[in-house]
Amino acid sequence: MPKPRFAVLGAGSIGCHLGGHLVAAGYDVTFIGRSGAMDVLRERGLTLSTSARPPVHLTPDRLTLATGPEAAAGADFVLVTVKTAGTGAAAEDLAPHLAPGAVAVSFQNGLHNPATLRAALPGHTVLAGMVPYNVVQTEPGTVHQGMPGRLMTEPDDTLFAALREAGLAVEPRTDMSEVQHAKLLMNLNNAVNALSGLPLRDQLGQRAYRRCLALCQREALAAYRAAGITPARLGPTAPAVTPYVLGLPDAFFRRVAAATLRMDAHARSSMWEDLQRGRRTEIESLQGEIVALAAAHGRTAPANARLVELVHQAESAPRTWSGPHLYAELHAAR
Ligand SMILES: NC(=O)C1=CN([C@@H]2O[C@H](COP(=O)(O)OP(=O)(O)OC[C@H]3O[C@@H](n4cnc5c(N)ncnc54)[C@H](OP(=O)(O)O)[C@@H]3O)[C@@H](O)[C@H]2O)C=CC1
Ligand SMILES: CC(C)(CO)C(=O)C(=O)O
Structure with missing residues (x-):
């Protein structure tokens, strides 16, 4: 053939x-x-x-x-x-x-x-x-x-x-919708990574950035529950448990998430690459989806909504955020 x-x-x-x-x-x-x-x-x-x-x-x-x-x-x-x-x-x-x-x-x-x-x-x-x-x-x-x-x-x-x-x-896979919803949970880190300006390994190594992602994932999981969506389990941790794992102190996280952290120093989110090259980002189809899904079910997703704003700001005026500063910003939006 x-x-x-x-x-x-x-x-x-x-x-x-x-x-x-x-x-x-x-x-x-x-x-x-x-x-x-x-x-x-x-x-x-x-x-x-x-x-x-x-x-x-x-x-x-x-x-x-x-x-x-x-x-x-x-x-x-x-x-x-x-x-x-x-x-x-x-x-x-x-x-x-x-x-x-x-x-x-x-x-x-x-x-x-x-x-x-x-x-x-x-x-x-x-x-x-x-x-x-x-x-x-x-x-x-x-x-x-x-x-x-x-x-x-x-x-x-x-x-x-x-x-x-x-x-x-x-x-x-015959459950690609569930796979895509699980991938979206991972991709909520794209904005955090892009705003950190750091390689993924360094950004995910810092608890304050991981807590930003955990805030976004908790809102997403609540919106999924309201919509009757069950994301696929793609890694060692069930999607519902991941926000807790993300909140662990750095040394524990490194041990529990060793497989997730198997990446080299070049690895960055695609959104970081978009910001670097002055391109429009995919934020509306990542955090924006969670904000829309939450709204469709009478809920809010304020951390995700704030990240949509911050990424749009960064598209026109690049800036980087430290982990504690970004976490304070997202926490205050709630
Ligand atoms: N990069 C990554 O690590 C990962 C990316 N993804 C996903 O994969 C997808 C692609 O991402 P990525 O490869 O990073 O994106 P890139 O921006 O690197 O590649 C897309 C390319 O397609 C060009 N393009 C857009 N429209 C057309 C068209 N009509 N005809 C010809 N060329 C066109 C773009 O040009 P222009 O910019 O001028 O529009 C750009 O050069 C995205 O959805 C991303 O989220 C998924 C997992 C990992
Ligand atoms: C693989 C991953 C999650 C890396 O951040 C990605 O999908 C992206 O960068 O868009």
């Missing part, structure tokens, strides 16, 4: 990471991204790095680079890796070019990307996926995976065989 062909729609950190691994394993991948980003790849090629293994460099001649959605016409699978706010527009642009039978896979954060894709791509299968680990562009043309982890998506034998051949660990 011929190998499936791939397109990556939104060739940034995650798109280059996934697509690059597939290219390295001999798959035909078309990277669709902004012209500036594609120029960098055309000049430098793509380097896939992680502290676990020596880097893999893909020379420019191994990369198929494009800037428009028509380049996805030959793909059997389109991996969608644009930021959440761009999904609707990207999917509408893609729709007229997608081959019959082509499958779109969302590897994005947030809750609604698969539904947005399904609405824009009628007649096509859309799979929800999830990336549990951090990928950051450490220099132009280099994407670095800062922690281990297994991708999750709805089952598809052809997709899974390709991802696994590309060395990407992947777990089939």
Whole structure:
């Protein structure tokens, strides 16, 4: 059977990471991204790095680079890796070019990307996926995976065989809505991390920052309960217990959460990278979702709401917050 062909729609950190691994394993991948980003790849090629293994460099001649959605016409699978706010527009642009039978896979954060894709791509299968680990562009043309982890998506034998051949660990899930709600609980740390200005390991090593995350997660769990949502358990700790673990003193936390802290000094949240590059963040589809869900059930989520404001402020006027200062700010909002 011929190998499936791939397109990556939104060739940034995650798109280059996934697509690059597939290219390295001999798959035909078309990277669709902004012209500036594609120029960098055309000049430098793509380097896939992680502290676990020596880097893999893909020379420019191994990369198929494009800037428009028509380049996805030959793909059997389109991996969608644009930021959440761009999904609707990207999917509408893609729709007229997608081959019959082509499958779109969302590897994005947030809750609604698969539904947005399904609405824009009628007649096509859309799979929800999830990336549990951090990928950051450490220099132009280099994407670095800062922690281990297994991708999750709805089952598809052809997709899974390709991802696994590309060395990407992947777990089939039939409860992707619950997985996405659990991932959102983790992603509530994106704002805390971005405002700290610190690598994830250093930020999560400080109790005051973890208490900020715990405040956000408690509000989210209350909103989930009100809405009848049960998030999946993705790690060693059940979602309901995580806020207590986050509040432990540093030495205890380091022991209890040793697996969670298995990350290198490059690992940062994708929102930190957005602020660094002067881009709009995904705060509305992270903390913003919790505020909206709480409101829909007659509740408030003041710590999350305050973080939405602080991140919007940081989008126009960057600043960093110490842990105690940020915690005081969020606590006062309650
Ligand atoms: N980075 C990470 O560690 C993780 C990220 N995620 C999620 O994965 C998704 C992607 O994140 P990430 O890779 O960090 O984002 P990036 O911003 O690095 O990559 C997305 C790229 O797609 C480009 N783009 C947007 N719209 C289009 C379009 N219509 N056509 C072509 N290119 C387009 C963007 O350009 P421009 O900026 O100009 O719009 C950007 O270069 C997000 O939902 C994120 O939350 C999940 C887990 C980890
Ligand atoms: C993996 C994680 C949680 C890393 O912070 C992420 O999803 C992100 O940065 O957007």
